[in-house]
Amino acid sequence: MNTSISSKLLKNGSYINGQWQTSSAEKIDIINPATNQLICEVHDANADDTLKAVDAAAKAMPRWKSKTAKERAGILQRWFDLIMSHQDELAAILTAEQGKPLAEAKGEIAYGASYIQWFAEEARRIYGDVIPHANSNSRVIVIKQPIGVVAAITPWNFPNAMITRKAAPAIAAGCTFIVKAAAETPLSALAIAELAHQAGIPAGVFNVVIGSDAPSIGKVLTQDPRVAKFSFTGSTPVGKTLLAQCATTVKKASMELGGNAPFIVFDDADIDEAIKGLLISKYRNAGQTCVCANRILIQNGIYDEFSKRLVDAVAQFRMGDGSKDGIDIGPLITAKATQKVKDLVDDALAQGATSLHGDTNNPIDGQFYTPTILTNVTPSMAIASNEIFGPVAPLIKFDTEQEAIDIANDTNSGLASYMYTRDIGRVWRVSEALEYGMVGINEGIVSNEAAPFGGIKESGIGREGSKYGIEDYVEIKYLCMGGIDK
Ligand code: SIN
Numbered sequence: 476m477n478t479s480i481s482s483k484l485l486k487n488g489s490y491i492n493g494q495w496q497t498s499s500a501e502k503i504d505i506i507n508p509a510t511n512q513l514i515c516e517v518h519d520a521n522a523d524d525t526l527k528a529v530d531a532a533a534k535a536m537p538r539w540k541s542k543t544a545k546e547r548a549g550i551l552q553r554w555f556d557l558i559m560s561h562q563d564e565l566a567a568i569l570t571a572e573q574g575k576p577l578a579e580a581k582g583e584i585a586y587g588a589s590y591i592q593w594f595a596e597e598a599r600r601i602y603g604d605v606i607p608h609a610n611s612n613s614r615v616i617v618i619k620q621p622i623g624v625v626a627a628i629t630p631w632n633f634p635n636a637m638i639t640r641k642a643a644p645a646i647a648a649g650c651t652f653i654v655k656a657a658a659e660t661p662l663s664a665l666a667i668a669e670l671a672h673q674a675g676i677p678a679g680v681f682n683v684v685i686g687s688d689a690p691s692i693g694k695v696l697t698q699d700p701r702v703a704k705f706s707f708t709g710s711t712p713v714g715k716t717l718l719a720q721c722a723t724t725v726k727k728a729s730m731e732l733g734g735n736a737p738f739i740v741f742d743d744a745d746i747d748e749a750i751k752g753l754l755i756s757k758y759r760n761a762g763q764t765c766v767c768a769n770r771i772l773i774q775n776g777i778y779d780e781f782s783k784r785l786v787d788a789v790a791q792f793r794m795g796d797g798s799k800d801g802i803d804i805g806p807l808i809t810a811k812a813t814q815k816v817k818d819l820v821d822d823a824l825a826q827g828a829t830s831l832h833g834d835t836n837n838p839i840d841g842q843f844y845t846p847t848i849l850t851n852v853t854p855s856m857a858i859a860s861n862e863i864f865g866p867v868a869p870l871i872k873f874d875t876e877q878e879a880i881d882i883a884n885d886t887n888s889g890l891a892s893y894m895y896t897r898d899i900g901r902v903w904r905v906s907e908a909l910e911y912g913m914v915g916i917n918e919g920i921v922s923n924e925a926a927p928f929g930g931i932k933e934s935g936i937g938r939e940g941s942k943y944g945i946e947d948y949v950e951i952k953y954l955c956m957g958g959i960d961k
Pocket of ligand 1: 632633708731763764765766922
């Protein structure tokens with residue numbers, strides 16, 4: 476390996492059936508997006524390797540599901556402990572391959588691990604039901620059983636947490652699991668596979684496939700009849716393709732897809748709190764999250780003051796290599812992603828928006844994009860209907876509550892939304908009117924392990940985290956028991 480990171484957790488091949496796969500002649504270059512330097516090469520797995528992972532997961536299923544919930548919980552708890560005791564090492568790997576600042580990477584490791592701990596606890600609470608039957612001679616009993624082999628495809632923006640959020644409930648419920656982690660950021664996935672191994676997760680129960688041929692690997696994971704459930708986090712267009720593929724074997728599928736989050740600030744809001752919430756919601760991970768504020772709707776009475784204070788706050792950000800001290804904003808993941816952000820900003824400027832912060836010439840310094848604030852944005856501009864996935868805040872002025880709701884809902888997306896107001900009646904009215912799976916009320920972060928993360932409309936199907944998150948990994952079986960009357 477040609478790398479500046481030294482860690483025993485650095486692995487260079489897929490983890491299938493408890494073995495590291497390092498025989499492929501093809502390699503994937505793993506590039507640090509801050510420096511454009513090669514971190515290392517990882518063996519490129521293909522569709523045949525993916526089939527081997529499905530074989531292993533199917534073979535491991537009977538033994539894993541027959542373990543008691545208490546045994547599964549204990550193993551998951553060990554995995555959690557190992558991840559947390561390697562938090563700094565895992566964060567350094569994550570920052571190197573993904574670019575987010577080290578403090579944020581550490582936060583992601585803890586966030587990802589929190590799902591493991593949560594579902595270790597939840598494993599023991601997969602309760603059934605006894606329901607009174609219509610006849611006195613019978614009873615209705617509902618039991619919940621692990622659905623079977625689970626396959627997942629996860630993105631590069633959260634190389635750790637998007638895996639644990641799916642793997643932990645699957646493994647807790649008694650399922651076996653295969654993830655195709657993003658080829659841009661495989662090292663975090665492989666590092667937690669090593670810790671899964673050390674925690675005693677048996678061979679075949681947790682498998683990681685790293686490969687550049689996403690369509691072929693995706694076809695195996697979505698079409699093999701032995702895979703009972705498929706879970707995806709990524710873009711809406713790719714999600715639609717994968718969902719159609721899942722239909723060929725009528726697989727249960729959950730999708731966590733793109734967002735277009737409105738961030739609504741009413742005249743009566745606490746402006747300091749709203750700015751604080753917006754900075755985290757908009758600029759976390761350099762704007763590369765599905766729940767990032769995408770359209771900032773500000774009521775006209777506070778528009779000028781809010782804009783000014785936002786500029787002052789954003790001017791404090793320091794952009795640079797996330798492994799260095801004091802950095803708030805890292806690079807974007809690829810040159811292509813950076814160009815897309817630039818194109819959206821250029822288009823908005825050409826349509827009449829003006830820049831309050833950020834260079835209007837939009838120079839691209841490697842993959843770094845200056846945190847930008849645009850004013851005079853209108854809902855019809857491309858920047859208001861596309862997921863920006865970059866550190867750009869487009870400000871849109873509105874007059875009435877109804878106008879804000881109408882603008883917010885005028886999209887096919889429905890993942891996260893945010894509002895800042897002190898009016899309790901408005902909190903209820905607007906929360907109920909927003910067509911979104913999640914509403915942050917005076918909160919810029921909605922993500923945590925106790926909450927049912929997920930979207931409606933074209934933003935997805937299913938929930939991750941919370942007591943609801945386990946439901947996607949179990950199958951309901953109904954037992955009709957008769958012969959009770961004498
Ligand atoms: C995502 O961007 O897909 C997930 C964001 C989060 O979990 O907060």
